[in-house]
Amino acid sequence: MYSFNYQKVKTVADAAKVLAKDSDAQLLAGGQSLIAAMKLRLAHPSEVVDLGTIKELSGIKADGKAVSIGAMTRHAEVAASAAVKKAIPALASLAGGIGDRMVRNMGTIGGSLANNDPAADYPAAVLALGATVVTNKRKIAADEFFKGMYETALQKGEIITSVSFPVPKRAAYMKFRNPASRYAIVGVFVADFGTGVRVAVTGAGPSVFRVAAMEKALAAKFAPESVASIAVPEKGLNSDLHAKADYRAHLITVMAKRAVEAALK
Amino acid sequence: MTAFVLGLPEHKVRVVAPDVGGGFGSKIYLYAEDVVCTWASKQINRPVKWTADRSESFLSDAHGRDHVTKAELALDKDGNFLAMRVTTTANMGAYLSTFASCIPTILYATLLAGQYTTPAIYAEVTAVFTNTAPVDAYRGAGRPEATYVVERLVETAAREMKMNPAEIRRRNFIKTFPYQTPVALLYDTGNYEATLAEALRVADVAGFQGRKADAARRGKLRGLGYCCYIEACGIAPSNVAGALGARAGLFEAGEVRVHPTGKVTVFTGSHSHGQGHETTFGQVVADRLGIPMEDIDIVHGDTGKILFGMGTYGSRSIAVGGTAIVKAVDKIIAKGKKIAAHLMEAAEADIEFKDGAFVVKGTDKKKAFAEVSLAAYVPHNYPLDKLEPGLNENAFYDPANFTFPAGSHICEVEVDPDTGTVRVVNFTAVDDFGKIINPMIVEGQVHGGLTQGIGQALTEGCHYDKDSGQLVTGSYLDYCIPRADDVPTFRVGTKETPCTHNPLGVKGCGEAGAIGAPAAVMNALTDALGVRDIEMPATPQRIWRACQETKMKKAA
Numbered sequence: 090m091y092s093f094n095y096q097k098v099k100t101v102a103d104a105a106k107v108l109a110k111d112s113d114a115q116l117l118a119g120g121q122s123l124i125a126a127m128k129l130r131l132a133h134p135s136e137v138v139d140l141g142t143i144k145e146l147s148g149i150k151a152d153g154k155a156v157s158i159g160a161m162t163r164h165a166e167v168a169a170s171a172a173v174k175k176a177i178p179a180l181a182s183l184a185g186g187i188g189d190r191m192v193r194n195m196g197t198i199g200g201s202l203a204n205n206d207p208a209a210d211y212p213a214a215v216l217a218l219g220a221t222v223v224t225n226k227r228k229i230a231a232d233e234f235f236k237g238m239y240e241t242a243l244q245k246g247e248i249i250t251s252v253s254f255p256v257p258k259r260a261a262y263m264k265f266r267n268p269a270s271r272y273a274i275v276g277v278f279v280a281d282f283g284t285g286v287r288v289a290v291t292g293a294g295p296s297v298f299r300v301a302a303m304e305k306a307l308a309a310k311f312a313p314e315s316v317a318s319i320a321v322p323e324k325g326l327n328s329d330l331h332a333k334a335d336y337r338a339h340l341i342t343v344m345a346k347r348a349v350e351a352a353l354k
Numbered sequence: 355m356t357a358f359v360l361g362l363p364e365h366k367v368r369v370v371a372p373d374v375g376g377g378f379g380s381k382i383y384l385y386a387e388d389v390v391c392t393w394a395s396k397q398i399n400r401p402v403k404w405t406a407d408r409s410e411s412f413l414s415d416a417h418g419r420d421h422v423t424k425a426e427l428a429l430d431k432d433g434n435f436l437a438m439r440v441t442t443t444a445n446m447g448a449y450l451s452t453f454a455s456c457i458p459t460i461l462y463a464t465l466l467a468g469q470y471t472t473p474a475i476y477a478e479v480t481a482v483f484t485n486t487a488p489v490d491a492y493r494g495a496g497r498p499e500a501t502y503v504v505e506r507l508v509e510t511a512a513r514e515m516k517m518n519p520a521e522i523r524r525r526n527f528i529k530t531f532p533y534q535t536p537v538a539l540l541y542d543t544g545n546y547e548a549t550l551a552e553a554l555r556v557a558d559v560a561g562f563q564g565r566k567a568d569a570a571r572r573g574k575l576r577g578l579g580y581c582c583y584i585e586a587c588g589i590a591p592s593n594v595a596g597a598l599g600a601r602a603g604l605f606e607a608g609e610v611r612v613h614p615t616g617k618v619t620v621f622t623g624s625h626s627h628g629q630g631h632e633t634t635f636g637q638v639v640a641d642r643l644g645i646p647m648e649d650i651d652i653v654h655g656d657t658g659k660i661l662f663g664m665g666t667y668g669s670r671s672i673a674v675g676g677t678a679i680v681k682a683v684d685k686i687i688a689k690g691k692k693i694a695a696h697l698m699e700a701a702e703a704d705i706e707f708k709d710g711a712f713v714v715k716g717t718d719k720k721k722a723f724a725e726v727s728l729a730a731y732v733p734h735n736y737p738l739d740k741l742e743p744g745l746n747e748n749a750f751y752d753p754a755n756f757t758f759p760a761g762s763h764i765c766e767v768e769v770d771p772d773t774g775t776v777r778v779v780n781f782t783a784v785d786d787f788g789k790i791i792n793p794m795i796v797e798g799q800v801h802g803g804l805t806q807g808i809g810q811a812l813t814e815g816c817h818y819d820k821d822s823g824q825l826v827t828g829s830y831l832d833y834c835i836p837r838a839d840d841v842p843t844f845r846v847g848t849k850e851t852p853c854t855h856n857p858l859g860v861k862g863c864g865e866a867g868a869i870g871a872p873a874a875v876m877n878a879l880t881d882a883l884g885v886r887d888i889e890m891p892a893t894p895q896r897i898w899r900a901c902q903e904t905k906m907k908k909a910a
Binding site for chain 2: 267330
């Protein structure tokens with residue numbers, strides 16, 4: 090790690106001020122990606138701004154139509170939340186499967202979304218549920234938020250404050266884990282709103298994406314057979330030692346089927 | 355070794371290595387950093403400290419097990435083994451590490467008889483330099499490689515000849531001992547039929563077809579695989595090692611220091627880094643001297659305190675290190691008898707040592723161990739004209755032969771053909787380690803070894819990118835070590851045929867799990883998939899591709 094200055098801020102406005110002043114400053118949420126990157130010297134911010142004590146960034150609210158989660162809410166909190174389990178159990182379950190216990194005690198939804206790791210789980214939930222990312226400047230729809238590998242629509246100095254998830258009729262998330270890192274090689278989130286179905290895939294490509302063909306087939310009939318013969322093209326999918334693109338394409342269909350089966354239970 | 359390399363006076367070099375949290379072989383070798391730090395501290399006359407981080411460890415710690423092998427087994431029509439022919443290319447890495455050249459030769463080719471009476475065996479090994487990190491011994495060191503070759507051949511032969519895999523093995527088991535193999539080693543004792551029979555029972559092989567049918571109904575594939583392994587441990591008779599090209603002696607040393615009050619400190623050249631020597635050696639000494647374990651301290655890991663030993667590897671600590679300690683204890687008892695005879699005015703031949711006391715045979719006259727030890731250090735009533743004071747003995751023990759732990763492993767796996775994931779649903783290991791000193795410690799060793807063997811088969815593999823030479827598996831994010839949820843609850847058992855050439859009758863057990871498991875797992879997996887062979891590690895991607903190929907072959 091290279092040396093850096095560290096400070097805790099009390100409000101989002103204070104955090105924004107530091108970012109505006111110092112272009113090498115970085116926000117610290119759960120640190121599960123940032124600290125690791127700093128240890129490998131892949132990241133070297135001059136200033137680390139800890140959001141951990143900002144009250145306005147925490148909390149889970151549910152009102153029957155939507156669940157709103159503060160940006161600094163830890164994965165473990167989301168997983169254990171009675172409100173989330175009642176309204177969108179698939180979201181609680183997804184949060185409970187991120188990393189391991191230690192990661193879940195520290196990692197946050199805001200941090201995960203701002204980072205947009207290609208293998209992160211939350212982007213699949215946000216895109217499939219058509220959630221809204223609320224920042225200190227505006228509200229961003231899920232379909233506009235994810236731009237590319239580690240790239241989002243967030244502007245310089247823009248800070249996520251909360252994420253609002255519409256409550257679906259039924260939903261499920263199925264993840265095929267990398268045996269070593271246990272990150273998603275492929276993660277499929279399926280959400281049925283009654284008026285339509287959304288299917289989002291993480292892990293397989295540079296960034297999370299929807300599968301229109303599966304959404305259409307599931308809207309016609311919400312059953313595993315509807316997606317069994319729908320294949321996502323290999324082109325553009327990630328390839329590495331653990332899974333080449335063709336294997337990932339195959340797994341997308343398998344995980345989508347299993348997600349639909351789980352949503353029906 | 356640093357002394358040899360740097361020309362430092364040997365008596366001025368002190369190495370201190372307390373419990374280092376696991377070794378498995380990799381920590382034995384002379385690494386460049388050991389030498390460089392020593393040299394640097396001499397240049398500046400100050401202590402120099404160096405700590406590797408995990409990434410550096412991945413890049414430069416010795417790797418293990420990199421062989422490409424072609425092997426053939428000849429059988430007659432009844433399944434009797436006639437001959438075996440093996441050619442192996444063994445990667446040494448970019449330069450030779452400490453033991454590297456003996457692993458694919460002395461510790462590999464000599465194990466190709468396995469548990470069988472194969473009369474003719476030919477092995478040719480070519481060691482090669484490549485651009486990878488140096489390759490050297492890792493838990494099993496040559497024996498997992500040998501076992502893999504033998505047991506995959508035997509299982510494949512059974513399938514091709516449509517013979518029961520247990521029966522084809524039984525037909526070829528060595529049944530009379532000692533047995534001289536055609537590959538130099540002389541096995542002292544064993545009972546291979548007993549371990550196999552017990553393994554078949556514990557693994558419930560009889561119920562396998564039912565479990566397989568049930569799995570098929572759930573859309574899954576089940577397979578069963580055997581591995582009857584043998585290993586050469588208790589390394590090694592020095593003259594044999596020398597004849598085979600080793601440049602070191604392979605004895606072990608032990609010193610037993612009895613304090614005036616009868617407490618005992620044992621100095622051992624063995625090194626405990628997870629094997630629980632403090633418990634096992636303590637038990638051996640407590641048992642032999644009839645004193646409580648609390649009265650015994652086991653000291654290792656400091657060349658400033660301990661006599662010259664050769665260390666812990668090759669499952670040698672109980673067989674060689676333990677025997678050295680036993681011989682030192684026996685010297686203590688022999689001297690104690692002389693002192694007791696004097697104290698009790700009896701003839702030395704009439705003194706027995708029983709339950710921690712020296713007794714005049716046939717009488718109730720006795721002296722406790724602590725009374726004798728006190729007399730040795732306060733020699734007022736003492737045969738000073740015939741005997742030195744003090745009660746402190748050491749022994750250097752060079753083993754007469756290797757020891758030959760052996761056993762039967764049976765693995766049952768279940769494959770999900772849709773994703774390629776495989777689960778080890780059952781793993782049974784019945785091993786013959788000779789006399790067992792502490793069953794809990796042995797079980798721990800077996801569990802650990804099996805987990806590493808399953809890792810080798812299913813999850814672990816070093817991968818270098820062909821174009822850039824980069825180590826792609828440079829962290830645990832990509833190098834998959836097995837975790838507790840990757841393995842089942844193991845079913846383990848033991849059968850004892852005591853080793854004939856050491857006083858404890860022990861054979862050693864540290865590596866057995868890692869030696870037998872890879873072949874057992876891959877035999878089970880190839881059975882489940884109905885394929886002849888699949889490469890290790892059999893990752894989900896590899897398994898899925900094998901399933902796809904099978905599907906296409908069936909369709910064609």
